[in-house]
Amino acid sequence: MGLRDWLGLRHELPHRRRLVLVFLSFAIPLILWSVVSYVPWIWHPLVHVTETGGVDYFSTGMDVDRAVFAQEIANMAKAGLKAPAGYRVNPLYFQPPHAVARAFYTAFTTPPRLPTEPWLHQSLGHSIRTIFWGFAISSIFGLPLGILCGTYRFFAKLQEPFIEFFRYLPAPAFGALCVAILGIDDAPKVAIIFIGTFFQQVLVIGNTVRKVDPSLIEAAQTLGARGLRLLTRVVIPASIGDIYTDMRILLGWAWTYLIVAEVVGTMSGITYFINQQARYRHFDNVYAAIAMIGVIGLGCDMAFAWFGTVLFPWKRRARKTVSRVKKFPARSPSPAAVPPPADAALSPPFGAENSET
Amino acid sequence: MHLIRRIICLTALSLAAVTTSLHAAPLKVGYSDWPGYTAFEIAVQKGWFKDAGVDVEFDWFDYGPSIDAFSAGKIDADCIVASDALGAGAAGSPSKFIAILDYSEGSDMIVGKPGIASIKDLKGQKVAVEFGLVEHFLLLEGLKRAGLSQSDVTLVNTPTNNMPQTLASGQVAAVGAWYPISGQALQSPGSKRLFTSADAKGLIYDVLAVNPASLAAHHAEWSKIAAIYYKCVAYLADPATRDDAIKIMAAKVQQKPEDYAKNLPGTHFHTLAEAKANYKGDAGKAMNLHDSLVLSDKFSLENAVYKVSQKPDDYVSGAITLALP
Numbered sequence: 001m002g003l004r005d006w007l008g009l010r011h012e013l014p015h016r017r018r019l020v021l022v023f024l025s026f027a028i029p030l031i032l033w034s035v036v037s038y039v040p041w042i043w044h045p046l047v048h049v050t051e052t053g054g055v056d057y058f059s060t061g062m063d064v065d066r067a068v069f070a071q072e073i074a075n076m077a078k079a080g081l082k083a084p085a086g087y088r089v090n091p092l093y094f095q096p097p098h099a100v101a102r103a104f105y106t107a108f109t110t111p112p113r114l115p116t117e118p119w120l121h122q123s124l125g126h127s128i129r130t131i132f133w134g135f136a137i138s139s140i141f142g143l144p145l146g147i148l149c150g151t152y153r154f155f156a157k158l159q160e161p162f163i164e165f166f167r168y169l170p171a172p173a174f175g176a177l178c179v180a181i182l183g184i185d186d187a188p189k190v191a192i193i194f195i196g197t198f199f200q201q202v203l204v205i206g207n208t209v210r211k212v213d214p215s216l217i218e219a220a221q222t223l224g225a226r227g228l229r230l231l232t233r234v235v236i237p238a239s240i241g242d243i244y245t246d247m248r249i250l251l252g253w254a255w256t257y258l259i260v261a262e263v264v265g266t267m268s269g270i271t272y273f274i275n276q277q278a279r280y281r282h283f284d285n286v287y288a289a290i291a292m293i294g295v296i297g298l299g300c301d302m303a304f305a306w307f308g309t310v311l312f313p314w315k316r317r318a319r320k321t322v323s324r325v326k327k328f329p330a331r332s333p334s335p336a337a338v339p340p341p342a343d344a345a346l347s348p349p350f351g352a353e354n355s356e357t
Numbered sequence: 358m359h360l361i362r363r364i365i366c367l368t369a370l371s372l373a374a375v376t377t378s379l380h381a382a383p384l385k386v387g388y389s390d391w392p393g394y395t396a397f398e399i400a401v402q403k404g405w406f407k408d409a410g411v412d413v414e415f416d417w418f419d420y421g422p423s424i425d426a427f428s429a430g431k432i433d434a435d436c437i438v439a440s441d442a443l444g445a446g447a448a449g450s451p452s453k454f455i456a457i458l459d460y461s462e463g464s465d466m467i468v469g470k471p472g473i474a475s476i477k478d479l480k481g482q483k484v485a486v487e488f489g490l491v492e493h494f495l496l497l498e499g500l501k502r503a504g505l506s507q508s509d510v511t512l513v514n515t516p517t518n519n520m521p522q523t524l525a526s527g528q529v530a531a532v533g534a535w536y537p538i539s540g541q542a543l544q545s546p547g548s549k550r551l552f553t554s555a556d557a558k559g560l561i562y563d564v565l566a567v568n569p570a571s572l573a574a575h576h577a578e579w580s581k582i583a584a585i586y587y588k589c590v591a592y593l594a595d596p597a598t599r600d601d602a603i604k605i606m607a608a609k610v611q612q613k614p615e616d617y618a619k620n621l622p623g624t625h626f627h628t629l630a631e632a633k634a635n636y637k638g639d640a641g642k643a644m645n646l647h648d649s650l651v652l653s654d655k656f657s658l659e660n661a662v663y664k665v666s667q668k669p670d671d672y673v674s675g676a677i678t679l680a681l682p
Contacts, residue, residue: 057547064546113608114402175422180429184385184416265426266387266416275419276611279390280537 030097037096044088054081063089095284103288107273120273124292127258127269130186134193134261135254139247142201147243149202150209151235160206167199172260184265192264196257197250204246212238241308241315248304255297383412384571384578385432387423390610391536392624393459393563394436398609399589399602409581417609427452433571434579438491439562439646440653442672447663452566453674456583457632457646460562463555464536464623465495468520471547473530476503479551482530485515485523489662491561492517492533494653498560499552524548536620558625559643560652566672580677587629587681594628629681636675647673 006017013021036043047069052058055072064072069086076083090096095103107120118126148155171192178188212235220234262271270289277285308315388394397415400406406413416423416432427435428450435452437445442452473479476499486493497507515523520534521541531551534542542548554561565586572579593602600614607617625643627635638645644652650669657663 062544062546068546113611114398114605116401117608176425176429179422179426179431184387184418184426184431263419263422265422265431266418267422272417276390280610280612281541282611 034097037090037094040088044090046089046091047086048089049084049086051082051085053084054079055084058084063092092281093283095287099284100287100291103282103284104291107285107288107292123269123273124296127262127271127293128296130189130261130269131193131251131254131258133186133190134257135197135251137190138194138197138201138254142198143205143243143247146202146205147209147231147236147239149206150212150239151231156206160203163199163202167203169195171196171257172264175260175264179265186265186268188264189261189268192261193254193257196261197254200253201246201250204250205243208242208246209235209239211242241312244304244308244312248301248308251304252297252301255293258293383414384434384575384582385414385416386565386582387416387418387426387432387435389418389420389423389436391420391436391563392464392606392621393626395606395609396458396589396593396602396626397436397586399592399605400585402605405585405588406582409585411578411581411585413578413582427566427568430568433575434565434567434582437564437566439564439566439650439672440491440494440657442564442566443650443654443667444489444657444662445566446667446672447657447665451569452672453569453572454564454646454672455567455572455579455674455677456565456586457627457635457678458563458565458586459624459626460559460640460643460649461491461535461554462558462623462625463553464539464620465491465533465561466535466539466543466553467492467496467499467531467533467551468524468539468542468545469531469549469551470524470527470529470545471549473549473551476500476505476551479530480505480509483511483513483528484531484533485513485520485529486533487517488512488514489657489660490517492535493660494656495552495554495557495560496533497656498557498652502552502556521545536623540620555623557644559640559645559649562646562649564646572674576677580680583677584629584681587627587632587678590626590628593626629678632678633675633681636673636679 006013045066046063047066049058049060049062049064049069052060053072054076058064058072064086066088069084073083110120112119145155145159149159150156174195175188175192178191182188182191216234216238217230220230225234258269259271259274262269263275267275270293274286274289277283277289386397388397401415416426418426423432423435424437424441424445426432427437428445428448430450435442436458439454442454446452467476467484469475469478473482479500484496486496493512500506500509513523513529515529515532517534517538520532520538521544523529524532524542525545532542543550565583567579589602592598593606603618603621604614607614610617631640634640635645638647640646647669650667650672654667654669658666
């Protein structure tokens, strides 16, 4: 099996090989992480003191720089005192995989320490609700606006320059304003996610709609379609599949605003857990919580990708044929400043398309 | 289109729910992770507010956002460092200090790297503090007592959360940080406490700052809330209940009780008697609240934290505490 078979440009890989690659994409980072964590001579820049020896400022359980430790051993030898002992460790903020895995499990099984506090799964539920509302409200406005901008020059020119400007403004900076207007509970958090998502959403969707094949529109116009009918019968059906994939990417985008959104107003959700654990340096719990967000995000995305293949069965067939046949990019590059999401990002992450082969 | 209509309905409903929840009006108090504030959690868990017939909601914040929410008028009171309350007042959100919660007695500190034995050694060196915050204030007090001034050191503006790494990097001679970050900075080998809030007792006060309008409208409730704070302090001080108190407070910040207990001496909680005396100007060996505010006002003006001098008498409001039985 030659290298060419694996690296064939734009060739579909056989099902088996794809699974191997999917596995490797997770296994490689995990192996690297394990190597740095468990192989004692790789990195491990600190020494965990087990015996203080004659060093007055050492205490057992303290982590010191290797250089300092070596220096003190030399000092003690010179002074004729007992040498300190210890073993090499990584800094506290770099936790090994097993600690994070354990924290992942115990975080769910540990009851809240006070009866008024939420369980972890309740906190996660709270976070998911926040994301849901932020994204839903953003979509209610962003989706129609994006479609209008993509279809009519009028709306594009009226909206997009300002939106282009606004999307650079950092959403977290509006935290205090959101609290002043919306109070301290969930509303300002939802607003931060809205601000973080909406402006990108309009531009990305506008861009996707703009890529609808002009000949389709011309043909429809020749046949007498115009106005709203043209929009609902031609433009939207032609772009709906791509809009759906855009929405998936945008949902991921919304998640990235969660951590900054949830410290606005009262602390809540998974961020409360992460911040509190980080403040007291329980980094295993911190990484476990971060991993939970990753798992939920990826899980949702895979579910949506699968659902997409159900909703838009013609999409996968169409793309497959195109990718085998076409020699030149069929679509002209987009004129707007936002580059369209790369094709790779648009296809379902993995697995979803496999059923066909 | 059905789906869209449904989504719009749901959104409208949820927004309505959010707004109504703002209008149903328990008093709201913001608190955050500092022992003097977390003590309120004892009353929350014991149901003391309900027992006293006070409709109050305690909202847990990060310290910074709690000030934002208070300044925006979204909470009626905040557990806050007195000098920060002056800052909020200068920015248009004045408040009344109806209860003195505590002063810092060691939890705030200036930590020096190896080789720096005292504040005097900082002359000509770099010191990392977060500009305008209490550690900056503490450092200046330390410098003053060592016969130095701000111009004798080079200040480096650094977020307090990053102080342990900053000190470990060796790029600065000392850092200023509060609990629990100060403890981490001290773990850096050879590092040393140069000056702490225990050396300047009463320099850094924590108070319950109440919105004046809410205070006027709900005087009786605020009086009960202040009384309950001192009850929490008594519960924490009583050897019979101390362990239970620490357990509750530690649980609130997800710490082990034994670790949490170790850090409690850094906070000088005020009993009712101490608070009363303090309002009258007597804080024992410590500086009283009023004098501390005079100093911090001067500091804030000199360092452009705010521009218009704030009069301590406009803030310190002993009437409620002094009237408590």
